[in-house]
Amino acid sequence: MVAQFHFENSFWTPNNYSGGITVLYDKLEQGKIENEEVVAFIRERISIEELYGKKLCDLSKISSRQDGFLRDDGASLRRSFEKVKNECCNLGQAHLQLASNLAEMVLQPLLKSKEEHAKRLKLSRDELTDYLKMYERLIGDVEKARINYQNKCKIADEIANEALIQRSLEKEKEKMRNEFQLLVVVLGEQSFTEEEIMKFFVRMRKEIPSQEVKFPILGVYNDVYTGEDIAKWLQENHLGARTLREAEMIGQELTDQGFLRLIGAYGNKFTSTSSAYYQWKPKSFNLRSTEEATPLSKGWGGLVSTITSNQPNEKRARKEADEADEAYRHAVRRLDKTRLHLEESMIDHLNFMERKELDRIKASKAAFLNYAATFSGIISTTQMMSERLLVYHEALNPEKDIQFMIERYRTGPFIPRVILYRNQYNGSANDQTFGVPLEEKAKHDLKYIPHIVTKCLSCITKGFSKWSDTDKRLVWTTDVPLASIHALRDNINDGEKVTLKKLREYDLTIVAGVLKLYFLELPECLLTFELYEPVKLLYSINPEDHDVETRLSSVSNLLTTIPEGNYRTLNAFVSHLHQLALSVDPNDKFITIITQIYGFILLRPANKTSFYFDDKHPTRLLKDLIVNYDSIFKNLNVTSSSIGEILRRSTSRDSLQSNKSTRSTRSTLSNRSSRTRESVANIRINTSPSMNNNKHIRDDQVKESENNENVTYINGSSPPNIATNINNMYTVYDATKSDSLVNSPISPITRSNHNKEDSISSNYGTGLGRRRGFRRTRGTSSPSGSISRSRRKNRESEIKNFNNDLENYDDGMSDSGSTESSSASPIISTRTYSFPNKSFVSVDDNTLEAVPITPEHNPKHPYFNEESE
Incomplete structure (x- = not known):
C-alpha cells in the first residue's frame, strides 16, 4: 500500500512555520500561471478555429467563372465540384460550431474556475501571513519578557544580598540606640532621661502662662514666658529649687544647655524678673533633631535613613521580579495559545487549499475532457485527434499530481515547535507536561x-x-x-x-x-536522534546477507543504547500495540498504517533535510518491534539471577565502598557509551560497482579497502567479503563462551584473563552497561573486514583502561563469595531496576509488573498503580 501524503503533514518547518507555508503557496501561485496558460491556449485555439471555419465558408462561396463551369450546364465533373465546395462549407460550419463549443464548454468554466481559485488563494495566504506575523511578534515579546525577568531576578538577588548586610548593621544600630537612651539631662541636683526631660518640658509649657510680646523693630513674639513665672514654677515643681536662687540656677542651666533663649536683649543670662522674656528653643521639643546633636547621633541618623530607604527597595525589587515573572509566564502562555490557534488555522488552510488545488486540477481535467468531446462531431480526420486527446485525458490523474507536488516540494512533516516556560529556579517540569524533556x-x-x-x-x-x-x-x-x-x-x-x-x-x-x-x-524523539543512522545502516543491509534472527538481535542490542526512561516508555507503548496486532497478519493493513503514522514520530534525525523523506527504516523498525516484540524485548526484560545475587550482596557489608566504586564505574561506562554510540553511527555500507568473480579484481578491492576505510562503490551490490563482514558484525554474542571474538561494534568483548574475579566484574560491567546504555566494542570493521595496526593498538589500550576502571568493583565483589554465572543465565541482555526500598526487580513485558529478585518467590507488585492518582 502506497502512503498517501497530505498538505497538513508535509509543509512544516520546525524553527519557522512560515518556511513551509512560503514553499507551498509559491507552488500554488504557480497554479495560477498554469491556469492562465491553459486559458490563453484555449482562446488562441478558438480564434484559429473561427478563422479556419470562416475561410472554409468563404472558399465555398467563390463563384465559378463564366468561361468555366458556367459556360454550360456541365456534366458530372461540375456536379462533383459543387459537392466538393458544399462539403467545404459544411466543414467550415463544423469548425465554427467547434469554436462555439470550445468557448461555451471549455473556456467559460475555466475562466470562472481561474478567477475563484485566484481569490481563494490570495485570501488564504493573506490570512495565514497575518497569523504568522502576529506569532513572530509574540515570540519577540516572549524573548523580551524572558530577558526582563532574568534581569529583575538578578537585581532582586543583589538587593537581597545587600539587605543581609544592612540587617547586621541594624543590630548594631539597636545596640547604639540603647546606649543613646541612657543619656541624661542634669538640672540642678536632679537627673532626667530623654523621655523624662521631654515630659518635664511639656508640663512647663502647659502650666506656665505664655503671652505675646511686641518689641520695637523686632516685632511680635508668640509663646513668650517671663523669667519670674519660670522661676516660680521651678520652685513649686522642681525638687532641687527650694529657693529663688536655686530656681535661677536651674533656669540658667536650661539656657546654657540650649532649651531656653532670651528675647529682646543680648546675652544668655537667666533672671527671675517680669521684664526678662524667654522662649523655648527646638531642642526642648526633640533632643535628636537639634543642631546641637552629638556626632554619634548624626552618624546614626544617616544609618537609619539608609536602612529605612533600602527596605522598600528590596521589597520593590522582589515585587518587580515577581511581576516580571508573571508577565513572562503570561507571555509564554499567550504565545502557546496563539501557536495552537495558528497550528489549527494552518491545518485548516492546508486542508482547504489541498481540496481547492485538487479542484483546480480536476477543473483542468474536465476542461480537457470537454475539449476532446468537442471534436467528436468533426469529420474522421479530427476523430483521431479526439481519440488521442482521450488517451491523454485518461493519463491525467489529479491525485498523483498532488502526490508529485508534495514529494517534490514538501519541507517536512508536522512537528510542533514548543516554547517552554522555564522558571529561573525550578526548571520547566513544574508548569507543563508537553515539550518537557x-x-x-x-x-x-x-x-x-x-x-x-x-x-x-x-x-x-x-x-x-x-x-x-x-x-x-x-x-x-x-x-x-x-x-x-x-x-x-x-x-x-x-x-x-x-x-x-x-x-x-x-x-x-x-x-x-x-x-x-x-x-x-x-x-528529542523517543528512540533518540543518535539511533537514526545505526538503524538506517541495519536495515540497508541486503536481507540475503543476514537472517531475521540476526537482525532482531541487532535491534535488541541497539535498544540498550537509549536512556532508561526512553526504553521503558517505548516498551510500554510497543507492548500495547503488540497486543492489538496479535490477531492480525504481519502484513495487515493495520500494521502498515500504524507504522507509517508512528514510525517517524518515534525515530527521526536531528538535522531534518529533504534526504530523509524517503527513508523507510523507521517504519520497518516499528514493524519489527510490534510483530517481533517478544523476540526483541524478552532478553532485555529478563533479570539475571547472577547479577541480582551480586547486587544484593553489594548492599550488605562495605556498602559505602561499593557504592563509591559503582559510581566511579558508572561514570566510566557512561563515557565509553558515548564513544561506542558514535562508532556505531559512523558505520557506512560501501558497495562495489559491479560483481565480478575475477579474483584479481577482488584482491585489488581488498588492498584498496585496507589503505582507505572510506572506499565508496557506485552500484548497490557489495563484494562477498563485505557482505560476510556485515554478517559477522551483527552476530549474536554468547557470553557463556570465553573464546568468542565478535567484530560487531554493538556487541561486548571478553577479557583475556578470564578468571573468577574477571567473570564477576565482566558480568556486572555488562549488566550495568546495559542499564546505562553502554556497549563495549572491539573495533569497527573496515569495508574489507580488516582493522589497521594503529587502531588495534588503540583498542587494546582502551580495553585495558576499561578493565582497570572495573578493578575497584572487582575488589568489592571478590569477598562476597559469588561464583561464575551459569551458562544459561541471560547475562548480556539483562536489564535491572533499583527501587527506593533497595530491592532489585525486573519487569514482565506481558503484564507490565515488577518482579522482585529474591531467593524465594514474592508476590508480584503492579508496575504502576491505577488507583494512586
Whole structure:
C-alpha cells in the first residue's frame, strides 16, 4: 500500500512555520500561471478555429467563372465540384460550431474556475501571513519578557544580598540606640532621661502662662514666658529649687544647655524678673533633631535613613521580579495559545487549499475532457485527434499530481515547535507536561515512564476492553481534529499528574491523539536522534546477507543504547500495540498504517533535510518491534539471577565502598557509551560497482579497502567479503563462551584473563552497561573486514583502561563469595531496576509488573498503580 501524503503533514518547518507555508503557496501561485496558460491556449485555439471555419465558408462561396463551369450546364465533373465546395462549407460550419463549443464548454468554466481559485488563494495566504506575523511578534515579546525577568531576578538577588548586610548593621544600630537612651539631662541636683526631660518640658509649657510680646523693630513674639513665672514654677515643681536662687540656677542651666533663649536683649543670662522674656528653643521639643546633636547621633541618623530607604527597595525589587515573572509566564502562555490557534488555522488552510488545488486540477481535467468531446462531431480526420486527446485525458490523474507536488516540494512533516516556560529556579517540569524533556519529566514524576503515557495507555486499555479487535485498532488509526486534541492537551498541560478522571471525559481517539502529540512535542524523539543512522545502516543491509534472527538481535542490542526512561516508555507503548496486532497478519493493513503514522514520530534525525523523506527504516523498525516484540524485548526484560545475587550482596557489608566504586564505574561506562554510540553511527555500507568473480579484481578491492576505510562503490551490490563482514558484525554474542571474538561494534568483548574475579566484574560491567546504555566494542570493521595496526593498538589500550576502571568493583565483589554465572543465565541482555526500598526487580513485558529478585518467590507488585492518582 502506497502512503498517501497530505498538505497538513508535509509543509512544516520546525524553527519557522512560515518556511513551509512560503514553499507551498509559491507552488500554488504557480497554479495560477498554469491556469492562465491553459486559458490563453484555449482562446488562441478558438480564434484559429473561427478563422479556419470562416475561410472554409468563404472558399465555398467563390463563384465559378463564366468561361468555366458556367459556360454550360456541365456534366458530372461540375456536379462533383459543387459537392466538393458544399462539403467545404459544411466543414467550415463544423469548425465554427467547434469554436462555439470550445468557448461555451471549455473556456467559460475555466475562466470562472481561474478567477475563484485566484481569490481563494490570495485570501488564504493573506490570512495565514497575518497569523504568522502576529506569532513572530509574540515570540519577540516572549524573548523580551524572558530577558526582563532574568534581569529583575538578578537585581532582586543583589538587593537581597545587600539587605543581609544592612540587617547586621541594624543590630548594631539597636545596640547604639540603647546606649543613646541612657543619656541624661542634669538640672540642678536632679537627673532626667530623654523621655523624662521631654515630659518635664511639656508640663512647663502647659502650666506656665505664655503671652505675646511686641518689641520695637523686632516685632511680635508668640509663646513668650517671663523669667519670674519660670522661676516660680521651678520652685513649686522642681525638687532641687527650694529657693529663688536655686530656681535661677536651674533656669540658667536650661539656657546654657540650649532649651531656653532670651528675647529682646543680648546675652544668655537667666533672671527671675517680669521684664526678662524667654522662649523655648527646638531642642526642648526633640533632643535628636537639634543642631546641637552629638556626632554619634548624626552618624546614626544617616544609618537609619539608609536602612529605612533600602527596605522598600528590596521589597520593590522582589515585587518587580515577581511581576516580571508573571508577565513572562503570561507571555509564554499567550504565545502557546496563539501557536495552537495558528497550528489549527494552518491545518485548516492546508486542508482547504489541498481540496481547492485538487479542484483546480480536476477543473483542468474536465476542461480537457470537454475539449476532446468537442471534436467528436468533426469529420474522421479530427476523430483521431479526439481519440488521442482521450488517451491523454485518461493519463491525467489529479491525485498523483498532488502526490508529485508534495514529494517534490514538501519541507517536512508536522512537528510542533514548543516554547517552554522555564522558571529561573525550578526548571520547566513544574508548569507543563508537553515539550518537557523525558529525563526532566521523569525526575519530576519520580518515575521512568511519564504519567501521561501510563495513564493514556491505561485509559485506552480499560476503555475498549469490551470492544471488538477491529474497533480497538481504529482508536489508533482514526484521524482526530487537532482542535480536539489541543483541548485535552490544554486541560492536562499543567505539570501535575495526569489522572484517569480527566482522560475519561474525552473520546478514546482523542486520548490516543494527545499521546501521539506528546511524543511529537518531545524535544528529542523517543528512540533518540543518535539511533537514526545505526538503524538506517541495519536495515540497508541486503536481507540475503543476514537472517531475521540476526537482525532482531541487532535491534535488541541497539535498544540498550537509549536512556532508561526512553526504553521503558517505548516498551510500554510497543507492548500495547503488540497486543492489538496479535490477531492480525504481519502484513495487515493495520500494521502498515500504524507504522507509517508512528514510525517517524518515534525515530527521526536531528538535522531534518529533504534526504530523509524517503527513508523507510523507521517504519520497518516499528514493524519489527510490534510483530517481533517478544523476540526483541524478552532478553532485555529478563533479570539475571547472577547479577541480582551480586547486587544484593553489594548492599550488605562495605556498602559505602561499593557504592563509591559503582559510581566511579558508572561514570566510566557512561563515557565509553558515548564513544561506542558514535562508532556505531559512523558505520557506512560501501558497495562495489559491479560483481565480478575475477579474483584479481577482488584482491585489488581488498588492498584498496585496507589503505582507505572510506572506499565508496557506485552500484548497490557489495563484494562477498563485505557482505560476510556485515554478517559477522551483527552476530549474536554468547557470553557463556570465553573464546568468542565478535567484530560487531554493538556487541561486548571478553577479557583475556578470564578468571573468577574477571567473570564477576565482566558480568556486572555488562549488566550495568546495559542499564546505562553502554556497549563495549572491539573495533569497527573496515569495508574489507580488516582493522589497521594503529587502531588495534588503540583498542587494546582502551580495553585495558576499561578493565582497570572495573578493578575497584572487582575488589568489592571478590569477598562476597559469588561464583561464575551459569551458562544459561541471560547475562548480556539483562536489564535491572533499583527501587527506593533497595530491592532489585525486573519487569514482565506481558503484564507490565515488577518482579522482585529474591531467593524465594514474592508476590508480584503492579508496575504502576491505577488507583494512586
